[in-house]
Amino acid sequence: MSFIAIAAACLAVGAALSLVLPNNRSRAAASIASQLIAMVLVERVALPALLHGLDLRAVMPWSYPSENIAAHLDSLGAFFLAWSLPMTALGTIYAVDYLRPYEATRNAGVQYALLNVTALSFLMIYTLETATAFLLGWEIAAVAAWLLVIWDYRNQRIRFAGFNYLVSTHVGFFFLVAAFMVLHSRTGSMDFGAFGSALRTPGTLRNATFLLLVTSFGLKSAFFPFHTWLPRAHSAAPAHVSALMSGVIHKAGLFGLLRFTLLLGEPEPWMGWYLISFSALSAVMGVLYTTAQRDLKRMLGYSSTENVGIAGIGFGLGYLGLAWHQPALVVLGFTGGILHILNHAVFKCLLFYAAGAVYRATHTIDLERLGGLAKRMPWTAGLFLLGGLAISALPPFNGFVSEFLIYAGLLNGAVPPGLERALLISLAAGLAFVGGISALATVRAFGVTFLGTPKDASVHVSGDAPASMRLSMLVHGGGVLALGLAPAFAIRLVEQPVREFAALLRGPSVAATPPVEVIQPVVWAGALLIGAVALLLAVRWMLTRSAPVRQHVTWGCGYAAPSPRMQYTGASFSSRFVAVFESVLIYLERKKLPEGPFPEANSHVNKHCVDAVERRMFEVLGEGESVANRLYERVSVAPTYSLGLGLAVLVVVISLVATAGGIP
Amino acid sequence: MVIHVAVLLGLPFLLTGIINRVKAIWGGRKGPRLSQGCFDVLRLLRKQPVYSSVTTPVFKLAPWVILASTLVTGLFVPLLRDTAPLSMNWDVVAVLYLWGLGRVAMMLAALDTGSAFEGMGASREATFGALVEPAIFLAVGALLATSGHTRLAELVHVGVMAPGRVLAAVGALVALALALLVEASRVPVDDPNTHLELTMIHEVMILDHSGPDLAALQVASAMKMTLFAMLIAGILNPLPASVGPLAVAAVNVALTLVIAIAVGLVESLIARLRMVSVPQLIAASMVAATIAVLGTAWFAGGAR
Numbered sequence: 001m002s003f004i005a006i007a008a009a010c011l012a013v014g015a016a017l018s019l020v021l022p023n024n025r026s027r028a029a030a031s032i033a034s035q036l037i038a039m040v041l042v043e044r045v046a047l048p049a050l051l052h053g054l055d056l057r058a059v060m061p062w063s064y065p066s067e068n069i070a071a072h073l074d075s076l077g078a079f080f081l082a083w084s085l086p087m088t089a090l091g092t093i094y095a096v097d098y099l100r101p102y103e104a105t106r107n108a109g110v111q112y113a114l115l116n117v118t119a120l121s122f123l124m125i126y127t128l129e130t131a132t133a134f135l136l137g138w139e140i141a142a143v144a145a146w147l148l149v150i151w152d153y154r155n156q157r158i159r160f161a162g163f164n165y166l167v168s169t170h171v172g173f174f175f176l177v178a179a180f181m182v183l184h185s186r187t188g189s190m191d192f193g194a195f196g197s198a199l200r201t202p203g204t205l206r207n208a209t210f211l212l213l214v215t216s217f218g219l220k221s222a223f224f225p226f227h228t229w230l231p232r233a234h235s236a237a238p239a240h241v242s243a244l245m246s247g248v249i250h251k252a253g254l255f256g257l258l259r260f261t262l263l264l265g266e267p268e269p270w271m272g273w274y275l276i277s278f279s280a281l282s283a284v285m286g287v288l289y290t291t292a293q294r295d296l297k298r299m300l301g302y303s304s305t306e307n308v309g310i311a312g313i314g315f316g317l318g319y320l321g322l323a324w325h326q327p328a329l330v331v332l333g334f335t336g337g338i339l340h341i342l343n344h345a346v347f348k349c350l351l352f353y354a355a356g357a358v359y360r361a362t363h364t365i366d367l368e369r370l371g372g373l374a375k376r377m378p379w380t381a382g383l384f385l386l387g388g389l390a391i392s393a394l395p396p397f398n399g400f401v402s403e404f405l406i407y408a409g410l411l412n413g414a415v416p417p418g419l420e421r422a423l424l425i426s427l428a429a430g431l432a433f434v435g436g437i438s439a440l441a442t443v444r445a446f447g448v449t450f451l452g453t454p455k456d457a458s459v460h461v462s463g464d465a466p467a468s469m470r471l472s473m474l475v476h477g478g479g480v481l482a483l484g485l486a487p488a489f490a491i492r493l494v495e496q497p498v499r500e501f502a503a504l505l506r507g508p509s510v511a512a513t514p515p516v517e518v519i520q521p522v523v524w525a526g527a528l529l530i531g532a533v534a535l536l537l538a539v540r541w542m543l544t545r546s547a548p549v550r551q552h553v554t555w556g557c558g559y560a561a562p563s564p565r566m567q568y569t570g571a572s573f574s575s576r577f578v579a580v581f582e583s584v585l586i587y588l589e590r591k592k593l594p595e596g597p598f599p600e601a602n603s604h605v606n607k608h609c610v611d612a613v614e615r616r617m618f619e620v621l622g623e624g625e626s627v628a629n630r631l632y633e634r635v636s637v638a639p640t641y642s643l644g645l646g647l648a649v650l651v652v653v654i655s656l657v658a659t660a661g662g663i664p
Numbered sequence: 665m666v667i668h669v670a671v672l673l674g675l676p677f678l679l680t681g682i683i684n685r686v687k688a689i690w691g692g693r694k695g696p697r698l699s700q701g702c703f704d705v706l707r708l709l710r711k712q713p714v715y716s717s718v719t720t721p722v723f724k725l726a727p728w729v730i731l732a733s734t735l736v737t738g739l740f741v742p743l744l745r746d747t748a749p750l751s752m753n754w755d756v757v758a759v760l761y762l763w764g765l766g767r768v769a770m771m772l773a774a775l776d777t778g779s780a781f782e783g784m785g786a787s788r789e790a791t792f793g794a795l796v797e798p799a800i801f802l803a804v805g806a807l808l809a810t811s812g813h814t815r816l817a818e819l820v821h822v823g824v825m826a827p828g829r830v831l832a833a834v835g836a837l838v839a840l841a842l843a844l845l846v847e848a849s850r851v852p853v854d855d856p857n858t859h860l861e862l863t864m865i866h867e868v869m870i871l872d873h874s875g876p877d878l879a880a881l882q883v884a885s886a887m888k889m890t891l892f893a894m895l896i897a898g899i900l901n902p903l904p905a906s907v908g909p910l911a912v913a914a915v916n917v918a919l920t921l922v923i924a925i926a927v928g929l930v931e932s933l934i935a936r937l938r939m940v941s942v943p944q945l946i947a948a949s950m951v952a953a954t955i956a957v958l959g960t961a962w963f964a965g966g967a968r
Contacts, residue, residue, distance in 0.1 A: 372778070374720045385722075385772075394765040395758065407757040411805060413812055422961035425805035426954075429798040432760065436794030439768050443790055447775030452783075453718055521758040524750055525736055529762065532732035533725075536880070540728060543876045547712040554716040554777045555872055568775065568783025577791040580943050 001058040001071055003045045007038035008123050014038075015116035024108045028096045031112035035089040035119055042085050042123070049078035053496040062133075070129040070191055075496035076262065077126040080255050082493075083342060084122045087248050087349060088115060091240040094353055094472035097465075098240055098360060111151060111238075117144045118249065125252050129192040131180045138176070138252070142169040145249050149237040161229075161236035168229035172219030176256075179212035196263035206264075210271055213260050214278070220253030223312065224282035227305040228614040231293070234301030235365075239356020240472075242297055246304045246352060247345040254311060254341055258497075261315070265504055272319030279312025280427060283434045285584070290441040291574045292585045292609035296355045296365040299445060303391060304348060306434060310403065311340040313431065317409045317424075322504055326414040334501045335515045336405030338494045343398045343483060347390040350476035354384035357465035357473070358449065367448050367570030369459055374450040376461040381450040383473045388442035390480045393435050396526025398483035401490055401519065407431065408518050437577075444573045453564045485526055487519045571607060578609075586612050665749050671917070672738040676886035677701040679893065679924045686928025701886065705879045713875030718778040726773035727873060727880040733766040734884040734891070741891045742817040742898055744913035751817040756804050759816060760797065763847075766884065767793050774869035785868030788939070792853070792865070795946045796846045802953035803839035806832045807899065809960040819899055829963060833899065835956030840896050842949035844927070846942070848889035851931040853942055893923040 014034020018027040048054055056073040073081075092115045099108045117140060124137025146169070150162035180190075182205060187194040199206055215226075222230040234242045261267070286305030293299035314337025321329025357380040358373065359365050374381035390397035410428040415421045454461075465473065483490040498515075556562045578585050591605040619627055635641045681698035688695025697703075715723065737759045739750045748755075771789055774782035807819050810829040846853050849866035858864050870881050897919035903912050937945060 372718075374722070381720075389765075389768065392764070392768065393761065394768060395761050400761060404754070404757055404761075408754045411754060411757075411808060411814065413814065417809070417812075417960075419961045421809050422957045425802065425809055425957050425960075428805055429801040429953075432801040433794065433798040435761070435764065436797040439764055440790040440794050443768055443771045443775065443786065447772055447786070451720065451722065451772065451776040452778035518753065521740070521750075521752040521755045524752070525740075525758040525762060528736045528739065528750075529732055529765075532735050533729055536728040536732055537725075540876050540880075543709055544712060550712060550714045551717045552714050554718050554779045556779065557781055557871070562780075564778070566780040567778050568780060568787060573775075573783065573787045573790070576787055576939075577794065579940075580791070580795070 001045070001056050001073065003041045004071070004073070004123055004127060007041040008120055010034050010038045010041070011116045011120040011123070015113040015120070018109045018112035018116065021109065024099070024103050027109040027112050028092070031116050032089065032092050032096075034116060035085070035092055038119065039085045039089055042081055045073065046078040046081040049073055050075050050082050050493065050496055053499060054078075068130070069133045070193075071127045072129040072192075073127050074500065076255075076258055076500055079338065079342075079494065079497045080126045080251065081122065083345060084126070084248050084251070085119055087345060088119045088122070088244060090472045090475055091115065091244045091248075091349070094243075094356070094469050095238070095240045097468040098238060098356055100466070101360075111148065114144045114148050115244075118148070118244065122248075122252075126255060131184070131190040131192070131195070134192075135173075135177065135180070138173065141249055141252060142166070142173070145169075145241070145245055148241040149233050149245075151238050151241070152236070155236075158236040161232040165229045165233040168219060168226065172216045172226070172253075175212050175216035175219070179209050179216065182209050182212070192259075192263060196265070199260070199263050200265040202268070207268075210264065210267075214257065214275065217253040217257040217260075218278065220256065221250045221308045222253075222305050223278060223308060224285045224305060225613055227282070227286065227302075228611050228617070230304060231289070231298045231301035231611065234304075234352075235295050235298040239297075239352055239359060242300070243349040243352035243356070246301065247349040250304065250308070251341055251345060254308060254315075257312075257315065258338070261319070262500060262504070266322050266506055267319045269320060269323040272316050272323055274316075275319055276313055276316030276427065279309045279316055280430055281309070282306070282312065283309030284430060287434045287437045287441065288581055288584055289609070289611070291437060291444065292578050292587075294367045294570050294608070296358065296367060296445060296449065297352065299367075299441065300348065300351050300355060303438065303441065304344075306438065307340065307344040307348070307391070310406065310431070310434065311337045311344065313337070313427065314340060314402070314406045314409070317406065318501060320420075321409075321414075322501075324414075324416065325505060326412075327502055327505060328412055328414040329409050330502050330505060331498055331515060332405050332409035332412065332518065334498045335491060335494055336402050336409060338497055339405065339490055340399075340402035342490075342493065343390070343402050346476055346479040346483065347387045347397075347399060350383060350387035350473055350480065351391065353469060353473045353476065354380050354387060354465075357469055358384075360465070360469070361462045362459050364459060367445065369456040370449045371455040371564065371567060372451070372453045373461065377450075377464045379464050379470055380473070381446075383477045384450065385446055386477050386480055388446045390484065392439040392442045394439070395522060396484050396529055398480050398490065401484060401487040401522055403431065403435070404522050405515055405518065440574065440577060444570055448568070448570045448573060452567045455564050455567060455569065487522050488516050491515050491519065584612055586610050586615055667913075668739075668743055668749055671743050672735070672887065672890075675743075675894075675917075675920065676883065676890045677705075679890050679920070680886045682921060682924040683928040683931065686925055687932050690929070690932035701882070705883060708874075708879035708882075709876050711875040713873075713877050716777050716872050719776045719872075723773050723776040723872075724877070726769040726776075727877040727884070729769040730766040731880040731884040733762040733769075734887045737762045738887060738891055740816060741895055742819070743891075743894050744909070744916055748817045751815050753814040756808070756816045760800060763888065764793075764797070766888075770869055770881075773873070777872045779872065781868050782871060785865050788865045789869065792846055792942060792946065795943060796843050796949065799839050799946060799949040799953045800843050800847075802950065802957055803836035803843070806953065806956035806960050807836050809957070810963070816895070819895070829959070831959035832956045832963070835952045835954075835959060837896060837899060839949045839953035839956065840892070840899075842945060842952070844889065844892040844896065844923075845930070846946060846949070847892060848885070848927075850889075850927055852934045852937040853945065855936050889927075890920070893920045893927075896923060 011034055014031050017030035021027045021030055053075050058071045060069045062069045121137045121141035128134045146162055146166045149165060150158055152158050183195040183198050186198040219226040234246060283306050286302050286309055289302040290299050314333045317333030318330050321333055355365055361377060390399040393399040393403040407428055410424045415424050588608045588610050592603050594603040635645055678698060680701045685695040740748055740755045740759045742748045771786040774786040810832045849856060854865040873881055897916050900919050901915050903915050
């Protein structure tokens with residue numbers, strides 16, 4: 001434990017140094033050096049705790065507001081610590097070259113200091129077990145992230161995105177404080193251990209606290225109806241901040257969920273179903289929005305909502321396993337879910353870094369304007385493709401491993417036959433749907449940005465990513481490959497944390513198959529695939545080596561005057577898909593059409609997919625009355641609406657009567 | 665194992681041959697030899713490829729990734745009896761995602777040419793692929809749930825199970841049959857004979873491929889259809905395993921050929937759907953699969 005305290009002090013010193021040192025180079029050096037030292041110190045404690053399941057506790061005397069501050073490092077906290085700090089350090093390294101264009105004019109020291117503070121807040125969140133101190137860490141992370149987002153504060157849009165984030169994260173904070181207040185009133189203590197004993201007593205208070213906690217952590221991790229701040233903040237922030245927010249900082253929300261699951265003990269089945277439906281909704285809605293964005297980073301932001309949803313499905317499955325006393329589901333659900341958190345952090349940071357490299361080289365991330373970057377930026381293109389394949393959960397990359405474990409749980413024989421099994425099979429189909437759409441989104445993002453020919457002649461490409469940015473991307477790319485090709489190693493990383501969840505099972509239970517054996521098809525499929533590709537390429541080489549490679553223009557199907565503008569853009573690629581889901585994906589359209597036989601004025605069409613939740617919220621806030629009036633008019637005129645309303649009223653009446661115990 | 669691989673490599677040519685022959689006979693023509701597909705591929709293998717100057721290595725690599733992923737899935741799918749060379753728990757997930765990898769490689773190669781036509785094909789493939797995947801999952805999931813199995817290979821015996829599970833089996837079969845038409849790019853979803861129509865999907869994505877690359881794509885596409893057909897045949901197969909592996913395998917192959925004839929008849933009799941109606945066809949497949957899943961719940965609920 002003392003190592004962590006020293007690491008925290010080291011990070012604080014690093015932050016102070018990056019504020020006071022004279023030039024940006026030395027500020028970056030101070031920040032990176034302090035983070036690396038802290039990382040080594042933390043890993044010395046976290047890795048043994050993670051791999052051997054140590055349980056370290058320490059109590060610091062503290063006078064106010066609680067008598068002391070308890071620190072506790074179990075394998076779950078160690079798991080999160082083990083990759084959060086290195087990834088933050090990688091983000092800081094990436095920032096060195098990313099922020100270089102601003103070097104002469106801006107003081108980047110604040111950014112470096114805030115990155116240090118973020119790492120410091122991880123130390124607090126993942127180890128402290130006293131509610132007040134935990135909340136302090138929680139707030140430090142939120143405020144640091146906000147300040148990091150508004151780096152380009154002169155832009156009004158970016159300030160708005162920053163405030164949007166700040167407000168959302170504080171709404172979540174209120175829910176968390178409310179939950180802690182409930183627990184404090186029950187126990188008279190601020191200690192998580194005492195909270196745990198209160199949470200284990202079944203009753204209305206337990207249920208209410210569970211809902212408060214899930215809402216709060218859901219806001220932090222951007223689950224579906226609470227996600228609106230995320231795409232805004234992610235497209236506004238510098239690339240390394242987007243990457244860290246999406247990959248690392250938000251994972252604090254999922255950590256909170258897991259930490260309180262451990263305290264909750266054995267959940268009731270409805271909690272599992274609630275978590276599963278909440279997460280499935282997030283996954284589907286998040287991925288639907290990825291197909292319609294024209295801003296690359298906004299699209300990646302929505303895919304975070306999708307991926308926390310997938311991890312949440314794993315946790316929900318684990319909840320159900322705990323409630324049904326099925327260790328197979330507990331192990332598969334939590335292994336898949338926790339592993340997906342790590343996988344998401346690895347490939348999402350990679351994708352954001354690659355998107356940042358595109359932005360740095362072209363000064364735009366608008367899918368409608370980019371094209372043909374693969375030849376100018378081969379490193380970035382290759383790494384983006386790697387991350388994209390991983391995020392679509394395609395074998396043999398790391399996203400597939402965790403999703404496979406979740407599938408294995410959903411299609412498991414341990415699920416009770418009947419309605420439960422039917423529901424979980426449908427959920428597996430839903431996950432397949434999410435996978436299919438995310439493949440579409442990947443192909444769209446990669447194909448439109450990097451393949452084909454440049455569409456907009458006004459976009460200049462200054463070259464591939466500089467050294468420090470490339471280093472961060474390569475490390476993350478290596479992570480994608482390592483976790484995907486050696487799933488046994490990946491599972492080893494989450495084995496101890498999952499054991500903590502399996503220990504929550506009470507009563508007799510059958511032994512579960514270890515996930516390492518479940519993952520066999522993945523190992524085989526990956527190895528065979530690589531072998532087959534190598535073999536076929538060798539065959540192809542044998543066949544074609546005799547003649548020189550002939551090149552020609554793309555066949556235009558007889559059309560003689562092709563132009564790069566004729567290529568499929570992001571919007572045209574997804575238009576057919578979006579047309580199927582037009583009720584959810586709302587487009588705002590601004591257009592000025594050509595007029596007259598010889599139009600002289602410039603005409604344009606500008607379509608933009610807006611967030612339905614946000615749109616509706618603003619609609620209700622701004623013109624609630626007119627919306628209600630319009631609805632009312634529709635109801636009185638259209639028969640389908642009035643019929644639907646009548647049915648809804650009937651259902652409400654019947655359910656009220658039924659819950660009241662029938663008509664007396 | 666050896667027979668499995670031989671069937672995996674040989675049957676696709678026969679299958680496309682049968683479909684083309686059925687279409688020709690129905691149209692009053694004599695039709696090509698049954699082995700014509702084999703000669704086409706051999707001829708393509710001897711040619712030198714031409715690459716578009718726009719393309720990147722993605723374009724050269726894609727056909728071989730597609731073929732490799734299809735070959736690997738061929739080792740997981742039971743072709744002849746209730747075993748496959750590689751049969752493991754939940755291999756169905758690996759198979760579907762490997763097909764997904766092939767699909768992504770295909771779309772990326774199409775976008776790599778920078779051609780408006782190929783972009784169009786990729787866009788359609790992406791849309792229909794994303795919609796049909798859950799239907800396949802529901803159908804296979806229903807079958808796995810009724811039988812309580814977790815491997816694709818064990819689905820072969822689903823056909824001989826208790827009458828109470830018929831609803832699930834029939835729903836899943838309908839769903840899979842419709843999915844086959846979508847996945848194999850057949851009429852009424854796509855027309856494998858046209859190359860320059862605005863209504864096509866698969867053929868438009870391979871416009872710029874040539875030589876061995878084109879051969880790989882055609883083999884992969886025929887192989888994927890064969891795998892689908894043999895999966896359906898395995899489910900339809902009424903023989904129990906006790907009859908002996910040889911009889912089961914023979915019936916499987918026969919049923920596959922019947923499916924090929926059925927596909928040929930469908931192609932001869934039905935016109936291509938308008939592109940906007942394809943999602944409705946996929947929705948029909950989804951509904952059938954949902955009925956299958958609900959059927960499993962119903963009968964399991966009754967049995968309790």
